[in-house]
Amino acid sequence: MDQSTASLASAIGGRVRHERQARRLTLDQLSDLAGVSRRMLVNVEQGAANPSVGTLLRLSDALGVGLPALVEPPEAAPLKVTRSGEGAALWTGDAGGRGVLVAGTQPPDVLELWDWTLGVGDAHASEAHVAGTHELLQVHHGSVTVTVGDQKATLNAGDAIGFAGDVDHGYANAGTEPARFSLTVFEPGVGTSPKSNKTSKAAANDA
Template sequence: MTRAVAQGVRTARTAQGWSLDTLAARSSVSKGMLVLIEQSRTNPSIGTLCRLADALGTTLARLVETSESPPARVVRAGEGVCLWRSEHSAGQGVLLVGSEPPSSLEMWDWTMYEGDSHEGESHIAGTKETVSVLRGSLEIQVADKSIVLHSGDSAVFAADRTHTYRHTGQGELRFVLAVAQPQLSP
């Protein structure tokens, strides 16, 4: 995955004709971190990747994609890219597939266990996230509001502010997540 990210960031940056300094200034990601990313020497956080994608006018899915896009892209079981791993359990967030600009949609598969949580950074203005719980109980904290979803429940919310996903039950929590961003401006 680090090689795919390195290639994706380098390709998008050079396509813009930008130096590392320019991308650092536009993304609020340090030049040192960019060097590490482009040299495949670090595995950046989801938040860092989102800031880079926003600055480059591309999608997160495009940054981590390992091949050119055919007319129809199929992602087989097990081929998604794991971009979040729990520090406490076998929990993970896997980016299954994403669409291309001008607007973008990402599909995620999340698994969490007791004590797991993930704090999401603000996306670009107008971004919405749709969540559907397949198994377990999920608490979503958006701004000062807390929503608890149980197996079979779904919700949509504005994701252009910080938000947190938290496992609130016992056993395994499984949910699917769609992130819809409006048209990216160049």
């Protein structure tokens, strides 16, 4: 990992550990709730891993905090400015693409704003998010093919699409030049799902 990636991994690890301990959960309990191996969870908390977006989503859902909470300081602020280059790069592609989380809100209804680039040939597949999740995407440069379930749509610069994020989906660049797009993800009821309720029960049972 380069220095910026290592710094982000360390910050994420500290937040995961803080949220887990605040809920009095053991590593095994959170591993079970999130469907993430104990080894991966340990590596994440130690900042020794560069976890996938899918892994971070599973951990944030299990903790009931939402993905933005894992990459931002815990203190709430009425005005949160993310300067150019300061977003959390949570995905990198083989052809140089990046998925950068630039802004987000707190639970229970979490809104995420992403700045994505896809190099030629880059593709990102995403697991289904929690029920009721919706995504909005607009292409700024190049072309992006969006797959939602068994449907596909190719968007060019200026085109936009809205779709349900609670089914498997993905974004790919099959064009001849790099592509860039903005993505907004709305995830409702974070921390109120049965999985999050299990988190509280697990902590109570361990008390």
